[in-house]
Amino acid sequence: MPNTERLFRTEAIIMRRRDFGEADRLLTVFTPGRGKIRLIAKGARKPTSRKGGHVELFTRVDMLVAKGRDLDILSQVEMVEPYLPLHEDLVRAAYAAHVVELLDRFTGEEEENARAYYLLRDTLGFLCTEEIENLRLAARFYELRLLSWVGYQPQLFTCVVGNEAVNAQDQYFSYAEGGVVCPEHAHTERMMPLSLGALKVLRYLQTQDYETVRVLNLRGALHAELERVLHGYITYLLEQRLQSANFLRRLRRESMAD
Numbered sequence: 001m002p003n004t005e006r007l008f009r010t011e012a013i014i015m016r017r018r019d020f021g022e023a024d025r026l027l028t029v030f031t032p033g034r035g036k037i038r039l040i041a042k043g044a045r046k047p048t049s050r051k052g053g054h055v056e057l058f059t060r061v062d063m064l065v066a067k068g069r070d071l072d073i074l075s076q077v078e079m080v081e082p083y084l085p086l087h088e089d090l091v092r093a094a095y096a097a098h099v100v101e102l103l104d105r106f107t108g109e110e111e112e113n114a115r116a117y118y119l120l121r122d123t124l125g126f127l128c129t130e131e132i133e134n135l136r137l138a139a140r141f142y143e144l145r146l147l148s149w150v151g152y153q154p155q156l157f158t159c160v161v162g163n164e165a166v167n168a169q170d171q172y173f174s175y176a177e178g179g180v181v182c183p184e185h186a187h188t189e190r191m192m193p194l195s196l197g198a199l200k201v202l203r204y205l206q207t208q209d210y211e212t213v214r215v216l217n218l219r220g221a222l223h224a225e226l227e228r229v230l231h232g233y234i235t236y237l238l239e240q241r242l243q244s245a246n247f248l249r250r251l252r253r254e255s256m257a258d
Contacts, residue, residue, distance in 0.1 A: 009064050010034060011080065013120055014057055015100045019045065027055055027074065028104070029063075032117040036107050039065055039072035054079045058086045058096045058124060085128040094251055095127050095135050098244035099142050105238050106150045115149045126210060134214065136223050141213060143230050144205050152237055155179030156203050170195050173229050175236035192232055198225045 012029035015036070020026040025044040030036050041055050054061055055074070060081040066073045086096045103120055107113060119142065126138045147153055158165050160179035172181040172191035180199065181191055201222065205213055218226075235241050 007064060007066055007075070008034075009062070011060065011062055012037075013060050013100075013117070013124070014055055015104055017055060017057060025055060026071075029061075030103060030107075030117055030120060032114045033112060035111040035113055035117075036104070036109050037065075037072060038109065039074050040068070041074040041077070044074075056082070056087065058083050058093075058100065060121060060124075081125075083124050083128050086124065089132075091132055091135065091251060092127050094244065094248050095139055096124060098139060098242065098248060099123050099127075099146075101242055101244045102143065102146055102234070105242070106146065106152075113149060116146060119145055119149065122210070126214075130214070136227065137214065137216060137218065138210070140223075140226050140230060141205050141210050143234065144202065147234075148206070152178065152233075153206075154202075154233060156199065156206060159185055161185035166199075168196060171199055173233070175233050178233070192229055194229060195222075195225060197222055198229065201226060202229075 010031045010033060012031045014027060015030055016028040017025050020040060023043050023045045025041040026038065027041055028036060028038050044055055054077040059079060060083070062078045062080050063074055064076040066075050083096070086092050099120060103116060107116065123138060123142045127135060130138055144154075154173075155178060158180070159182040160174060160177040161181050162185050164182070166180055166182050169183070171194045172183065172186040173179070173194045174181045174186075174188075174191055176190060180194065201216070201218065204216070231242070231245055
């Protein structure tokens with residue numbers, strides 16, 4: 001049912017913003033009760049504007065919004081959480097851009113998904129507080145949980161072809177079928193090899209909360225395999241590569257070259 005009230009108040013996280021007209025900003029925000037919405041922050045680029053400092057990327061705000069004919073209008077805004085480390089460190093900012101891009105790609109406008117909102121809120125907090133080397137784990141946890149909340153949870157416990165429980169051995173992953181395929185049924189070239197170690201970690205990430213999984217200490221090769229499988233699946237679903245994922249890989253290569 002469409003929202004008909006003229007004014008509404010909501011918490012929101014700033015996902016995207018761009019200049020609009022001479023002094024305004026066009027914002028894309030994600031809210032717990034209304035999903036993703038676009039709105040205009042009038043005069044936000046003026047030096048005297050009270051809104052300007054409250055509509056930075058990756059910030060959590062409380063806002064009063066007026067319904068408009070074409071676009072909603074930001075009437076009032078107050079900062080709730082600035083997530084300052086995301087603005088002070090390039091690597092943290094890149095991971096924040098990644099989780100926001102994923103949510104943006106997997107959701108349409110005004111599709112309510114409170115679980116996705118709170119997942120984004122919590123993950124931005126994790127990206128502020130975790131050690132740099134743990135950010136990859138936080139990203140994999142987010143990717144798996146978001147896939148579940150938007151209807152693409154990968155099947156990790158039974159073979160998606162034969163529907164039987166998989167044995168404790170190396171398996172395959174099918175992007176098209178959306179889950180694990182046992183060696184007996186892996187007969188096409190589109191299957192991605194999946195080691196037993198990676199399968200165990202994926203299952204653990206899918207079934208436990210972040211406070212439990214954050215203590216995992218994974219080898220670089222295992223991190224790379226988890227990223228390869230999940231990003232391959234995400235790319236298949238979206239039918240395009242993620243810009244943020246490419247940038248993160250470039251940052252990682254550059255840091256290794258230093």
